[in-house]
Amino acid sequence: xxxxxxxVRSLPALIREMVPVLDDTVRKTxxxxxxxxxxxLYVTGCGDSHHAALASELAFEALAGRPTEPMSALQFxxxxxGYLPPTGPGTNLVIGVSVSGExxxxxxxxxxxxxxxxxxxxxxxxPGSRLAEAxxxxxxxxxxxxxxxxxxxxxxxxxxxxxQLGLLLTAVRIGEVRGHLDWGAATAVRRDILALAxxxxxxxxxxxxAAAALxxxxxxxxxxxxxxxxxxxxxxxxxxxxxxxxxxxGAVGQDTEEWAHLQFFARTAATPTFFITAxxxxxxxxxxxxxxxxxxxxxxxxxxxxxxxxxxxxATHRLPLAEGVPEMFSPLLAAIPGELFAAYRAEVLGEPxxxxxxxxxxxxxxxxxxxxxxxxxxx
Amino acid sequence: MKRLTTVQLETPPGESLxxxxxxxxxxxxxxxxxDGICIVFVPHTTAGLIVNSGSDxxxxxxxxSELRRxxxxxxxxxxxxxxxxxxxxxxxxxxxxxxxxxxxxGGELALGRSQSLMLAEFxxxxxxxxxxxxxxxxx
Numbered sequence: 144x145x146x147x148x149x150x151v152r153s154l155p156a157l158i159r160e161m162v163p164v165l166d167d168t169v170r171k172t173x174x175x176x177x178x179x180x181x182x183x184l185y186v187t188g189c190g191d192s193h194h195a196a197l198a199s200e201l202a203f204e205a206l207a208g209r210p211t212e213p214m215s216a217l218q219f220x221x222x223x224x225g226y227l228p229p230t231g232p233g234t235n236l237v238i239g240v241s242v243s244g245e246x247x248x249x250x251x252x253x254x255x256x257x258x259x260x261x262x263x264x265x266x267x268x269x270p271g272s273r274l275a276e277a278x279x280x281x282x283x284x285x286x287x288x289x290x291x292x293x294x295x296x297x298x299x300x301x302x303x304x305x306x307q308l309g310l311l312l313t314a315v316r317i318g319e320v321r322g323h324l325d326w327g328a329a330t331a332v333r334r335d336i337l338a339l340a341x342x343x344x345x346x347x348x349x350x351x352x353a354a355a356a357l358x359x360x361x362x363x364x365x366x367x368x369x370x371x372x373x374x375x376x377x378x379x380x381x382x383x384x385x386x387x388x389x390x391x392x393g394a395v396g397q398d399t400e401e402w403a404h405l406q407f408f409a410r411t412a413a414t415p416t417f418f419i420t421a422x423x424x425x426x427x428x429x430x431x432x433x434x435x436x437x438x439x440x441x442x443x444x445x446x447x448x449x450x451x452x453x454x455x456x457x458a459t460h461r462l463p464l465a466e467g468v469p470e471m472f473s474p475l476l477a478a479i480p481g482e483l484f485a486a487y488r489a490e491v492l493g494e495p496x497x498x499x500x501x502x503x504x505x506x507x508x509x510x511x512x513x514x515x516x517x518x519x520x521x522x
Numbered sequence: 523m524k525r526l527t528t529v530q531l532e533t534p535p536g537e538s539l540x541x542x543x544x545x546x547x548x549x550x551x552x553x554x555x556x557d558g559i560c561i562v563f564v565p566h567t568t569a570g571l572i573v574n575s576g577s578d579x580x581x582x583x584x585x586x587s588e589l590r591r592x593x594x595x596x597x598x599x600x601x602x603x604x605x606x607x608x609x610x611x612x613x614x615x616x617x618x619x620x621x622x623x624x625x626x627x628g629g630e631l632a633l634g635r636s637q638s639l640m641l642a643e644f645x646x647x648x649x650x651x652x653x654x655x656x657x658x659x660x661x
Binding site for chain 1: 535536597598599602603604605606607608609645646647648
C-alpha cells in the first residue's frame, strides 16, 4: 500500500479524533482577556504551515471577526514584526505554525513578535520545541501515531490537517469569547467542523480512483500547476508542495488571478493544470481561467464540487469535492485530490518520496532549522 | 396521569426571562393531582428559575439589569472554558436557583395573582429543558 495514500484515507477518522481534543486544548489555552483584547491576528509559518495559514484567513475573519493576515515567516519576521500597530498589550496576536516546532524562521518570527509587544501563540505538534519555547501560549496539534513503513519518509498530510483544525478552532474560540458568535452559532460551527469528517470521506471516495487514473494517464507530464483563490490559494500551494515532495516533479501553486496574468508565457502548453475551488467567490474567475487554459492547450482538471458546473463543464478532467461545505472550511477537503494525485504520481514513476539520496537532503544544505536568526545577524 | 413532564424551550440569544407558567399549569392538569406539590427544576447551569411579576415586561428588564449589575460580565473569571457570559451565567444561576416548589390546590397552581414562573436564560440561545414533577398529598 502506498503510505501517502494510506495517510490520505486516514483523514476522515483523524478529523473525528482531533476536533474534540483540539477544541478542548484551545479553550484551555486562550483565555478571555486575550480573546477580548485582540484587535488583529497574524498567522505565520513556512511550507505546509504557511499554506495552512493562508487557508485559514477567511475562517478567522468570518468566525473570529478580526482582521487576519497570513504571512510567510520570512515576511513576518524581517518585514512586518517591526511595524506592528502600537495599539497596546494583547491587541496583536501572532500565531506561529510549525509541526516540528524547530524551523528557524517561524521561531524567529515569534521571538521578534514578542520583542514587539505582541501576544504569541505556537501551534505545533512538538511540545518543548524551539517554537513552543519562543511563544507565550502553546496549542499542541500532535496527531496520533501513523507509522511509516520501514525506510520510507512519507510526505505529511495528517499534520497539515491538524494545523488547519487547530487554526479553525482557534478562530471559533476567539469569535465565541468576543460574542461575535453566540453559544448557538459557535456550537453549530464546531458541529460543522466535525462534520467535515464525512465530507472528507466522500471526497476521498470520489477522488481515489480518479486521481490514480489521472496519474497513469499523465505519466508523460513533466510539470504541474495548481491554481486556487481565496482560502484555496493555500490549497494550491500545498498540493504543488506535495507533488514536489512525493514525485520530485516541478510543481507550482498559484493564485487564480495571477495564473491568468502569467501562465500564457510558459513554454510547455500541455501542462496539467488543476483549478481548485469550493464554488465560492472565486468560481467565476476560476471558470474564466479554465477556458483560457483550454485555449492554450493545457490539460485542465476541475477540483470542485459538482455544483460548480461553470468550471466543471470546461474542464477535461474532474476530481470532485464533497458538496455543501462552506468555502471557509473547504481547504480541509480541497487538498485531498492533489494529495492523492501526488501519491499516485510517485507510485507511477517508481519515485521514492523526498529523493532520500539527493543533494538537497544532505545535512546543512537547506538550513530550514539552522538558518541564522535575526538577533545573530544584528549582533 | 402524567406525574413528570418535560417542557422544551428554545431561548433567544443572550439573556432573557421566558414565562413558563402556562406550560407548568398544563403539566399540573395532566398529572390529575388535585392537592399536592409541584416541583419545577431546570437541569442546566446557566439557566435558572424565578417567580415574579410577568405582567409588565419592564419588571423582567429590571431583574435582568440588576443581575448584570451584581454579576458583571468581565474578563477575569476563573472559569474560562466557555465565554465570559457563560461564566457570569453560572454565578447568576447560583443567585436565582434552579428549582421552585409550588403548591397545588384544587387542581391548580396556587400562584399569586401577579405571579408568573419564568425561566431565566443567562447564555442563550440554547435548547432548554424544564422538568415538572407533581406529587399528590398523602391520602
